[in-house]
Structures are given as C-alpha cells and as structure tokens.
Amino acid sequence: MDVRLQISMVFHLDKCIGCHTCSVACKNVWTDRKGAEYMWWNNVETKPGTGYPTSWEDQSKYRGGWEQKNGQPDLKMGNRSSRLLNIFHNPYLPKMDDYYEPWTYKYEDLFNAPEGADQPTARPISMVTGNLIDIKAGPNWDDDLGGSPVYAANDPNLEALTPEQRAEIFEIERLVFFYLPRICNHCLNASCVAACPSGAIYKRGEDGIVLINQDRCRGWRMCVTACPYKKTFYNWSTGKSEKCILCFPRLETGQAPACFHSCVGRIRYLGALLYDAEQLTSALAVPDSQLVEAQRQMILDPFDPTVRSEALKNGIDEGTLEAAQRSPVYKYVKQWKLALPLHPEFRTLPMLFYVPPLLPVMAKTEDGKYDSSGSELFSPIEKARLPMQYLSRLFSGGNEELVRYALKKQYAIRLFKRMETVGDLDMSVVGRALEEVNTTPEEAERVYRLTSLPTMDDRYVIPPSHREEAMQMLNDDLLQERGSAGLGFRELPVRGA
C-alpha cells in the first residue's frame, strides 16, 4: 500500500444556480492578464449544451484523454513518437475560435464622439488584434439553453439517447437543463502530465495539485490536446501553457480556493482523500462502466489503522489524517456514494466529483397533476425529464445503476425530510424508500445536514500544509535572507523574442 494524499472536490449540482460568481472570482484573481483573457480556469456551462471550448467532450475531434491500446493505457492523441513528429503542427490543437476571441469595447468613443444626432456607441474590439470585431461567440454563448437548437442539439452526450428521447427534452414545455461548473480535476492519471514533452507538468506529492512549471514549459502545447476536459490553456502572449492551480497559495494558508470561497449556491466541498497509488494500474484495467467502482476502491478509509500507519510512514502527518477523517469529500464519494466523477471514461481518474442533479424530478404528470404522494416511491426518478442515459453518459461511463442509486438516495432523503417537516408521509413509506437505498434515518439526517445546512468549516476541511516546518528543515540559514528581495527565484513573465 502506497498511501498518498489528494485534495479533492465535490460539486453538488442540485444547488448550483448558474450565477457564474465562481468564474468571475477566478478570473479576477488569476486570468485577467494579456494572453489569458480567453481562459476560464473555472467555467459554468449549461447541460445539455456544447460547453467551453465548443464540444470539448467530443474526443473524436480533440483527442483528449486515454484509451486502452492492447490492454495498455496510452494517450488518445497518438503514441510518443507520433506526438513528437506532430510538434511542428499539432493537428488536434483547439484554436482560439473553438473558445472565442476575447474582446472589450471602445469606451473612449462614448466620451470623444463629436456631437451629433445619434447616441455614441462603444463598439467591440478584439483584445488580440485591437481591431473592431463582430462578436460571434463568447465563453458562455449557450447559457440557459440560449440558441439551443444550434448548441444544445450538438451536445455529444445526447448520442446516448434515442431520437424520441432527444426530441422530448427539447419540447418547449419539457425543457430541462442544469449547470455544470468545471475546474481542473487534478487527476490521478493526468494526461496533461503524460503528454508534456518537456516534463514541465507535475503532480505535487503533498496534496496532489497538478501544476505547470512556467520556467520549464516550452510551449509545445501538447497538454492542451491531451487534457480531455480542456482545462490546460495556451497563453498566446507568453507562449506558455497555464491551468487551474487550485489556488494553492490560498490552500497553503488555510483558505478555500477563490471559486469555492465565493460560491453563492454553496455547492462546493473541498477536503482530503487518501488513496492507494499502487492501485493506479489496476484501477484503469477495467471496462468503462466499472471505472467509478475501481476509483472508489482506490480511495482508502482514513479511520482504518493500517491505512493510518502506512500514511504516517509516507510522511503524511497526524493533522492531515485528522482532516482526511473529517473530509466532506470522503463522505460524499466513498461513504454515501452520492458523488460521481465527470466522464470517467476519459480514464484520467479525475478527483473532482459531482452529485448528479435531481432537477425538477416530478416532470411527467398524470392528468396534469404531479404525483407527490410517495406512493410509487421512485417513479418520479424513472420518469424524470432528463433521461438516466444522459446522466450516466456524463458521470459514470454509462453505468446507469450508479446514477440511479445517487438520485434515489437523494430522493429518499427528501421523502424523509418531507415526512419530518410537512408530515404528509408516514414512516411505512419513507422507511421503505430508505431501505431500498440501504440507508438509515441517521445517515439521511447527516446527508441532509451536510447538503443543506453546512457552514464554511463543514464545506472546506483544509489539511494544514506545514510549510513552516519545511522552511525550518531546509539547510538554508534564513537569517541570511534578511534585507534581500525574498526567497526563491522570480522573473517577470515576459514573452521571449
């Protein structure tokens, strides 16, 4: 057993209100720079929809992630030598137009325009060329199903549905959608790391954050293709690639990342997971539909004494172990089995998990009335407006059972709370529902509390990083650094000539 620590995330999709506060917080902190204007390390897209960059899930186009080749995982973008041969021109690189051309407005025209009969306007100009542009797309062009006949209909996940089902979800009175906030998944089997010819991308051993060393990145732009989630971005100005850093400077000082901290819907949870790095190969040797189970298998029980002693041997300290025990992510992913990874079939072992949305479940009505009696127990889920096939294509590699379980469990807990608060159901019905998803009233209460009433401290359990100890353990005499410009090597990120 090789115990490692991973800072992991859970996003509860039923709580996301699609306000984009997270995206804006991230943009203001990290990507409000030349060359990075088009980057949204955090973005929120509408599903069904094509997302950002357009159709990012379509790997026949972008060739991201891994595939099994003769029983061995290899990158979908080709073997090592063919990738090197493509270095002069990468045929699978997304272009700026797959994202959008960033723009601003000529605000000064509002002040400088000569007096005339018409109101002056601020026309849009490109932030790349400075020329006037005709805006054709933006980072969130199909928000809330805007232009859905064009955009949502191109969602690759709809392939999982029959033509009738597809037609049904776009009928105006049945329209259904939910929000999918996305950041880097800080994967265990990261394909960006594997694709970087320079070896500039790495996973931090201490917390599993995947980072790009800006000094070693040489702009070969392979990571952009390799990441199936399209969460590595090429900075067209500096000639280096960049990605979400999970706000590590904030984490190291005990603060939640900016997108988490600002989340209005409080949908975001962050905590430590212990996992067994030795199972990396075996967890990937299974068919798509079993990947989620195999990944859950890798996640270790922080209460297990053997796990604890192995963790201590690997340099994980007591404080961190305690944080792992309190981790909300551990609860949602492993104990409650409510949270699932996004597109596990890309085989990167993503460490950001989603609680699939119940949505307006009572969608199909009988005689124009919703059935809220609970008499049919889970029928609303089976008859949900958004077909199970669609959700399982997103969150479980096609395994409908896992999604159905997560939805039924949430629904059972709803019934349980309805019984307590409204009082129109009785325990004979609710008990049956809870039993069917193997849960107890106590657990239901705990899920309810962490889902609906969590405080900031419940949502973000950040293990201490103890960098102060690291500093003291270095050979350097820190007193010598007094009066100098600080530790480390700093250089302005100026584009090479």
Next chain:
Amino acid sequence: MLDHLLFVIFPYAAATLAVVVTLQRYFKKGFSYSSLSSQFLESNELFYGSVAWHFGILGALMGHAIGFFLPVQVLWFNSAPVRLYILESTGLLFGLLAVTGIVSLIVRRLTAPRIRAVTSALDVVVLLLLLVQVVLGVYVALFYRWGSSWFAGSAVPYLRSLWILQPDTGMIAPLPLAVKMHILFAYLLVAVFPFSRLVHMLIVPIQYLWRPYQLVVWNWNRKTLIKQSPRSLRHPVTLPVPAQASDPVAEQRAVVTR
C-alpha cells in the same frame, strides 16, 4: 584583410556571442525559452509553413553536418554518379521544401492579423534572414553543381581550421560570391540566434521518448526533507527510510532555488 575580418573575426565573434548570451539567457531568463507557437491563433496556413519549413531545414542542416563530419565518406559515396545524383537531388529537395515553408511562414506572418499581433521586429528579421539564407543555398546547389563533392575540398578544410583555432581562409578566397554570402549569412544567423526565438531548437524535448508518463514532485514532504537536512534534529520525528519510487509514478525532489 576583408576576408580575415569576415571569415575569421566575424565567425569567432558570432560564436562567442551565441554561446555567452544563450547561456546567460537560459540561466537568468529561462522563462523566455519557448517555441512561441502561434498555432492557437492561426492553424491552417501554419501547417504548410511550419511542417515544410522544419522538415526542409532539418534535412538540409543534417546534410551540412554529414558533409562536415564525414567528408571522406561523402566523397567515396559520390564516386558513383547515380549516388551523386541521388544525394544532390535529396539535398535540393530539402532546400526547396525549406524555401516553400519559409515563404508561406512569412506570408502568414504578414497577412493574418492575429499573427501580426504576436510578431516582434526580431521575428521579421529572423524570417527574412532565413529566407535569404535558404534561397542562397538553393541557388548554390543549382548553379554551382555537385556541392556535396566540392564542399569537402574547400569549405570543410576552412571550417575545420576555424574549429581547431588555426584559421586559414586560403581555401575559400576563390569561391564564388553566392557561396561566400551563404557562409556570411550563416554567421549572421548565429549572431542573431541567442536573442531571437531560434533558441527553441536547443530545448527540443527528446527526453520525452523515454521518460515515465507520470511525474510527482515533492516540495515539503517531511520524509524527503528530513533526509536532506541536518536541521531535522530540531524536529525529532522518527520516520523510516522512504520506500523506493514505484512505477508508474516517477518521483522527483524539487530543487529549492534561491
């Protein structure tokens, strides 16, 4: 005298500049080393430009290197006319490929507005120098036939004399102007090299062919820090010797730079 200046002093000055500036740039401004790819902004035209250019120039440079290091073998190879024709036409093909490539790269730089936005003055200088250089090369190949043979008798002895620091320009004095220009432009490119985007050819990531896929870097892991530091005595934590890194995850200890 002029020959001495252009063919002895100039190459030495250019080479010194190249080595010193390249190194200091690498260690002081490592961030500036990048392919500076512009494919993200424009991809279709780049395909024809970049692929043709790189395969052409790399083939041509390879040919020059073979001529420099193995002149005797090349002469032997060329002793049969068929082989001479094959060698010469292969060389010419690479040259023409490079010319096509660089022309379309230049056209792309000047016409695509997004590419103009990321073009520096030095980029233009470099592209024009390269254009002149490859055109001269092709011109020499066409009009001063069988360079792959006479190269061994005139240019190689001269270049070797420079290499062993006993410069002798006797061999090249009688060469035609186009050949001399080709040599001079090469030196000019060497001089511009360290300041320009051309440094990207030094950081070609061949190590990628054998490095393990996954890479883990430990920055402040107690296990590794304790091992590296006598100060750990202040922190009496007893930990066993770290286990060996297990495949498929490669381990690396971060170097803490000041």
